[in-house]
Amino acid sequence: MKYLKGMIVAGVAAAAMVAGTAVADGVPKKTTWTAYGTTTSGYAQSVAIGNMLKKHYDTNMRVIPGKNDISRMAPLRDGKADYCACGIASYFGQEGVFLFADKDWGPQPIRLLMAASGANGLGVAVAKDSGINSAADFKGKRVSWVKGGDALNWGVAAYLAFAGLTWDDVEKVEVSGFAASFEAIVSGQSDAAFASTVTGTVKKLEASPRGVQWVPLPHNDEAGWKRVQTAAPVYSKVTATIGATISKEHPVEMAGYPYPILIANADKSADEVYGIVKAMVEHFGDYSEAAKGAKGWALDKQRMDWAMPYHDGAIRYWKEKGIWTDAHQKHNDMLIKRQQVIQDAWKALPGKDGMEKDALKAAWSKARAAALTKAGFDTVFN
Numbered sequence: 423m424k425y426l427k428g429m430i431v432a433g434v435a436a437a438a439m440v441a442g443t444a445v446a447d448g449v450p451k452k453t454t455w456t457a458y459g460t461t462t463s464g465y466a467q468s469v470a471i472g473n474m475l476k477k478h479y480d481t482n483m484r485v486i487p488g489k490n491d492i493s494r495m496a497p498l499r500d501g502k503a504d505y506c507a508c509g510i511a512s513y514f515g516q517e518g519v520f521l522f523a524d525k526d527w528g529p530q531p532i533r534l535l536m537a538a539s540g541a542n543g544l545g546v547a548v549a550k551d552s553g554i555n556s557a558a559d560f561k562g563k564r565v566s567w568v569k570g571g572d573a574l575n576w577g578v579a580a581y582l583a584f585a586g587l588t589w590d591d592v593e594k595v596e597v598s599g600f601a602a603s604f605e606a607i608v609s610g611q612s613d614a615a616f617a618s619t620v621t622g623t624v625k626k627l628e629a630s631p632r633g634v635q636w637v638p639l640p641h642n643d644e645a646g647w648k649r650v651q652t653a654a655p656v657y658s659k660v661t662a663t664i665g666a667t668i669s670k671e672h673p674v675e676m677a678g679y680p681y682p683i684l685i686a687n688a689d690k691s692a693d694e695v696y697g698i699v700k701a702m703v704e705h706f707g708d709y710s711e712a713a714k715g716a717k718g719w720a721l722d723k724q725r726m727d728w729a730m731p732y733h734d735g736a737i738r739y740w741k742e743k744g745i746w747t748d749a750h751q752k753h754n755d756m757l758i759k760r761q762q763v764i765q766d767a768w769k770a771l772p773g774k775d776g777m778e779k780d781a782l783k784a785a786w787s788k789a790r791a792a793a794l795t796k797a798g799f800d801t802v803f804n
Contacts, residue, residue: 452482466713538719540718543677567595636667658679
C-alpha cells in the first residue's frame with residue numbers, strides 16, 4: 423500500500439513537472455489557428471503541428487479552415503484566433519493593400535513567428551511554342567491577367583520587373599480566375615500565367631499540344647534580382663526541384679516565397695510566441711514527416727531578414743539559438759517603423775469611413791505612397 427501511495431505521489435509530481443514545463447515555456451493549453459481549406463497542405467501542416475503540441479504540452483489546438491484570405495485573417499483581426507498559417511495575403515495585410523484597402527480592414531499590425539519554405543518555385547509558366555525563354559522575351563507577348571487575382575498579377579509584375587518591364591509592356595489577357603488563366607494558354611488566347619511549380623493546373627498545360635516551360639530568373643543577375651525585390655520584397659531566390667517539367671536533375675533558378683507563413687498580431691504575448699516557436703523548432707521531427715511540405719519549417723530554412731517583422735517572442739528564441747544578429751535587429755526595427763508609418767497614414771486618412779470603395783482605394787493609395795516616400799521607404803505597391 424505504501425508502495426502504491428509512493429507511485430501515485432510520484433506520478434502526480436511528474437505530471438506537475440510536465441505541466442510546469444509547459445507553462446514555463448509559454449505554450450498555452452488552448453490555441454486557435456486559421457489556415458487554408460481542409461484539402462490543402464497548409465491545413466494538414468497546421469494539424470500536424472497541433473498534434474505535436476498535444477503530445478508534448480497537452481495543448482488543444484483548433485484549426486479553422488478558411489476558403490479565402492478574408493475568412494483566414496478576419497478571426498485574427500477580431501481576436502477569435504491566436505495565429506494564422508497564412509499565405510502571402512499576410513504581407514498584403516501589413517501593407518494595407520488590395521482587399522485590405524477597405525474601411526473594415528486597413529493595414530494590419532502583423533508579426534512573423536516562422537515560415538515554411540519548400541523545394542517548389544513560384545513563377546510564370548509559358549507555352550513551349552510561345553517564344554518566351556527569358557523575362558526579356560515577355561515584351562509584346564500575351565499574358566493572363568486574373569480579375570481579382572491580386573497576388574497572381576503581382577507575381578507576374580515581379581517577373582516582368584526582372585527585365586525592366588511592366589504590365590504596360592505586354593498584352594494583358596483578362597480572365598475570370600486562376601484555372602481560366604491556364605485554360606487561356608491551352609486554347610491559344612494567352613501565352614503565359616503565374617503559378618506554383620507544383621500546381622496541378624500546370625500539368626494540364628504540360629499535357630496539351632502547346633506544352634509548358636518555366637521562365638528562369640538567373641540567380642547571378644544581380645541587377646535583375648534587385649528589380650524583383652524592389653517590386654516584390656517577399657521574393658527570394660529559389661532553385662525549384664519539384665513541379666511540372668522540373669526535377670532534381672532538371673532544376674530551374676526562379677523565385678519563391680514561404681507558405682505557410684505563421685503570423686500573430688503584434689500584441690500577442692511574447693512568452694506564448696516564444697513557447698510556440700521553441701516547440702516547433704525543438705520538436706520538428708514530430709511533424710516534419712506528417713504532412714506534405716512540413717519539412718519547410720526546418721530551422722535552417724528560416725530567413726531572419728525577410729519582408730515582415732518578427733515577433734519579440736520569436737526574436738527571444740532566435741537569440742537563444744545564437745542566430746539573431748545586430749544586422750537582423752536593424753532590419754527588423756526598420757520593418758516595424760515602416761509598418762507604423764503605414765498605420766499612422768491610415769489613421770490620418772480623412773473621411774475614409776464615408777467613402778465609396780473605389781474612392782477609398784484611390785485616396786488611400788495616394789496617402790500611403792506619400793507617407794512612405796516622405797519617411798524614406800519604398801512604396802512597393804503603386
